Amino acid sequence: MNNFEWNFTTNLVYGPGRLSELGDLVKPYGKKVFLATYERNEAFAPLIDKTIDILKSNNIDYVIYEAIEPNPRVTTIDEGIKLFKESGCDCIVALGGGSVIDGSKYIAATAFSGGSCWDYVVLGDRKPKEYSGAYPIVAIPTVSAAGSEVNAGGVLTNWETKEKSFSRSEYRIPKVAIIDPEVLATLPLSITKDSAIDIFSHLIERYLSSPDLSEFADRLTEGMILTLRDTLDQLIINPKDIEARGTLALCSIFGWQGIQALGRMGTIPMHSIEMPLSGHYDIAHGRGMAIVIPPYLEYFAENLPGRWAKLARRIFDVKEEDDLAAAKLLAPKVIEWFERVGMYYKLSDMNVTDEKFERMAEDVMRMFGNPEEDKIASIIPTSVNDMINIYKLAL
Ligand SMILES: [Fe+2]
Known part of the structure; x- marks a missing residue:
């Protein structure tokens, strides 16, 4: 097991109907709330209105920013920063999925520290600007996916440069996350399925990241993958199943928060390979991961067969004793599962051709690669060619 440090600083407030406690939960953190959310549509409007009513009935002053889109854009977030400062807000309530919560972070x-949001993201060998602090955030997730409501990460898309990148900062970890399964049950099934695959991608991204031993991490991860699979089956039958919504929320939160990876904190660049799909084609992140996971698992099965084989045997009932043979069965087993839950997608299903594969792979290398080696550092160093081959397998 590798050395580690781990803490969990967000106050996790769980339970059906607990959105109603927002007033008391936000009051300690500010006097004027910046309520950041998606653009209003028919399905989402009642939840926005309900949140506003709770703020009003608690006499909390607020400004509303109904503008954050999936794959939040630099221009939208910079506009939000301007409004936040002009209106004299001193805390944020983020009502939405990972995009809204990331954008709110x-x-x-940035409103606290100055500049543009894009100054702070990882971008090749440029040194990202460092925050001097942040206004407090109360997150109300409406999607269970990356657990952004309890972590330091955040992803942005620069639509002008077609780049998608990220950063992490402890300053931005939400103070409170209200996990209300009744709120989560408002999410349409198709987005729920996308986000379930995103949760799976997070779980395997660390599990497959090195041959280092950490049986504790392995068993936690395996338990969450099995739980995720069962829960997704329940939600396909009944998307309003409150108990299943709560379980999915816990899989998303603890599937990417670090506890599932104690002793093996490495990563593989599956997420980096998916990023151009959002940057160039605005494909939803979870759908993009569903496209990238099977070819990635197929392409690299021979590089770390021990880990691939362990996952195949423990989760997908593979009986094969030879590691390499078992490793090669992982991708087909995952495809079988994706097909069963209606989540097996190819790039061609999204009308993506091979036209930009080279540019996409070069974008990833420029943003995340090690310029000296021309590879993305990982237990399996990944080249531009590897990425192009994975995109081709995804066609
Ligand atoms: Fe993700």
């Missing part, structure tokens, strides 16, 4: 920290 950039607003909270």
Whole structure:
């Protein structure tokens, strides 16, 4: 097991109906709330209105920013930062999925520290600007996916340069996350399925990241993958199943928060390979991961067969004793599962051709690669060619 440090600083407030406690939960953190959320549509409007009513009935002053889109854009977030400062807000309530929460993190920290949100993301060998602090955030997730409501990460898309990148900052970890399964049950099934695959991608990204031993991490991860699979089956039958919504939320939160990876904190660049799909084609992140995971698992099965084989045997009932043979069965087993839950997608299903594969792979290398080696550092160093081959397998 590798050395580690781990803490969990967010106050996790769980339970059906607990959105109603927002007033008391936000009051300690500010006097004027910046309520950041998606653009209003028919399905989402009642939840926005309900949140506003709770703020009003608690006499909390607020400004509303109904503008954050999936794959939040630099221009939208910079606009939000301007409004936050002009209106004299001092805390944020983020009502939405990972995009809204990530965008809110950039607003909270950049409004405090100055500049544009894009100054702070990882971008090749450029040294990202460092925050000097952040305004406090109360997160109300409406999607269970990356657990952004309890972590330091955040992803942004620069639509002008077609780049998608990220950063992490402890300043931006939400103070409170209200996990209300009744709120989560408002999410349409198709987005729920996308986000379930995103949760799976997070779980395997660390599990497959090195041959280092950490049986504790392995068993936690395996338990969460099995739980995720069962829960997704329940939600396909009944998307309003409150108990299943709560379980999915816990899989998303603890599937990417670090506890599932104690002793093996490495990563493989599956997420980096997916990023151009959002940057160039605006494909939803979870759908993009569903496209990238099977070819990635197929392409690299021979590089770390021990880990691939362990996952195949423990989760997908593979009986094969030879590691390499078992490793090669992982991708087909995952495809079988994706097909069963209606989540097996190819790039061609999204009308993506091979036209930009080279540019996409070069973008990833420029942003995340090690310029000296021309590879993305990982237990399996990944070249531009490897990425192009994975995109081709995804066609
Ligand atoms: Fe993800």
